Amino acid sequence: MLEVKMIAGKPVTRTVAAMPTPAGHYDLIVVGLGSAGSEALIVAAEAGLKVLGVDVRAAMGGNWTLGAINGAPKWPGNVPGRLAALERAAHKHGAELAYETSVAAAYRDGQRIVSLKILRNGIFRDVTANMFIDATGNATLALLAGANVRFGRVVDGAQFTVSRTYYVEHADSRMGPVYSGKCRSPNVPVAEQSAFATELAAGRLGFRNKRRVLVACPYIGAREEAGVETDVMLSFHECLFGPRCEKPVFTAWVPYDIHRISDRAFETEPSVNWEILCRMSPFAYPVSVPYEALIAKGVENLLVPSRHMGIDRDVLAGLRMVAEMQMSGKAAAAAVVVALKSRVSVRDVPYDELRKHLDRYNLARPLRQPHVGFYSKNEIAPFTDDQIIQALKRDIGNAVSWVFHRTPDDEDRSSYAYYSCWDVAERGSQERNSALRSKLVQAMHAEKRYSANYATALGIMGDPQAVDVLLEIVRNPGGERDPLVDYAYPNRLKAICLLGRIGPAEAVKPLVDIVADGGEKYTATLLKAKACDYSKYPGWVYPFDGRAEGYRFAAVSLAVVALDLLLKRHPDPGTAVRLREWAHDGKTAFPDEAQIKAIAQRLFERT
């Protein structure tokens, strides 16, 4: 028997002769009663299981209640209504609740969790169960159970942002959430992070502005904390281009919404394609989550719904909203119900039987459409080659974001054209791939005005025929090719990124020049671009809002990543040394350049 405790952020295991005498035994213990866990608790209790729910907070619902996310009246029920409904449902079905309670230790017998030691106000209690659900979102129990867990993005462990909400009454007696002044990156020092609360206290929300704060939400919303390795991991790439899971536990239609804008260069290649090269922010994609994405790898009796389930970080960027988390919780509980009633392990749950339970909650409903489309209700059919060529024959638009502009327009058609090129490169037939490339090359040479657009499209397809035009952009940025734009990445930034992937050795020098002067010359003319009226969107901060730092950050970060790739293909010891010196020189040409240099130190160390 192993006893596992978390000490200094690491599971620490010791062998014990026997587990402590339990104070209670349950069919299922749900740890974490947020959006996913509260639904799991109620579904399982409703099905007649003896269930214990454990949470460090004093209520169920997590972001949906204590975080007041989606608290506006258009959503079903207001916050107290939801709290009451959850509490009454738990009461009705006899679920036991342990609020303000932490998991102090887990006891494992082989690959099974057999018991938990829980703690409330200094009082420990040992509880056993046949099955466990970790719905904490931060893998608290999965770590104690010995599962592998990922934290943040690969390059530096950065997470998506956190935010805090006040629930307010407006002057007209409507209720609704008011988000904190701005979303903060969690990848900043703790002291600055705690200044988050200070900002709120500084009256940003306009206490004097006829608004009454009903609740300062006792929960800080996380978009990302940890990811558990599960039997099957669902990737963003697979969602876009892979075979779709035919036996999902739930389906969803999700945007890619990472709330981190300025340092997207450091995200994965699919993420960079979606966000930077294609600018797909008005779009969403279908997700079919397989049951195995809820089963913690290497543990026999642990399911892991909520935002730490088996999806990669890119999928998490969209599949993290309350509704989807609730679905994941219901699905996990349904699987536990079937497993216990059929007396099989969680891995042997028959899908047909599970499906009956899933359908009760309409979880595995048919997808709205089987391919990428607009996040809003407007449908779009896959483009033909001619539609792609036509859509790229235009200036890059002035789209702000799907958050505000949900009506698809011409700018979005060009986004979809870039995405279509990526799609063809990934899974198009050989014939279509060749035909589209040759049309793009032809258009690139014939339509000088839009040659950068065509070159970008070719670059997304990984076609080296784009290189000459891309090099030309990087050497002589600006002019008609970059009429640009707020929010979107102009071609000169995309060209940096693409040269990293397909560029020749000659691309190294212009990219080093961009890094060396902190992107100043390279982005100077962008500042003359038409500015968006951000006063319409108070509280939102964009990287490309006409300030030099935003463009410079993007140029330098993209160049660093591109140089890392280029130098792997075209080793150049002198340049590598120079870049290492730059990364360690301690100087900053613009705010936040230090963040780029910290990452560059790691990248160029191995280069």
Added chain:
Amino acid sequence: MNLRRRTFIASAAASAASFRIGPIWAQTPKRSPSGIPVVAECETVFLGASAYALGAALKNPAKTVVLEQSLMLVPEFSGALLPNVLTAAEGEIATLVRERIEKEGLSGNGRYHAPPVSDVMSALVMHRKANLFLNANVADIRRAGRGFAVEIIGPDGYSTIAAERVIDTTPTAWRDAGAKAIKEKFFAAPLVGKPKGDLGRFATDKREVVPGALPGENILKVRLAADTDWHNARLALYDAFEKMVAEDDTFIIGGEATALGYLYREARTQATHLPGVVWHPGAQYPDLMNALTAGELCLKSK
């Protein structure tokens, strides 16, 4: 990159927000014999971020650490919504808090608007460089030499705070040792809408509607037995609300308190349940200013 949970939390200050605020926290924690890192050493550790504890911590930031199980500061006055009477400030810290409340427009009718006061306090914690650990569940309090080792569980697991003395300001005391000192509890919720007439007509021996600080602000207060837990408190609140709304549906509940309220049997409650650990519940004070001032003075005699 091989990130451990602690590295991650330290760099990311994760959402679950094991916020360690203040300068005292050890960069390279010492290890206790049990392998649990000693993350801070101080003269006095306060259990519970009550106004009493924060009064002391803001006055003596270099000597104190405050441990709070939730993410809220002064939950007995901000989260519980009541009592919300704004009395005169005597001490330095109370004066600072009062000034900030007034500056933010959070007061009126001799009362203050409670929910944002948690953030008013957090601003002062930052400003005064007080040391605070949120999301900290106290697992053990042990004698260690001439002082104490306070073992806590946060999102990164076990840690230890070494202190010369421990002052417990939580409402029921550690391990609920002070539960019997509680006479009754209450739970509150702000009401939203334009009710027909005076809501005072809904008062019974179990519930009442009391005024808030802002014009037209009403707060529903439900009286509860001393042993009521969160689950039953919530059920009682919504039952009371539904009875009211059956008579007048022009208002709704606009949220619920984020802390329970407490009334104690004795006017001045203080006890020693653990040798050397004083229990002095912060929730026993009738108002915020008094609690801050008492806290401010509490380390003077030590």
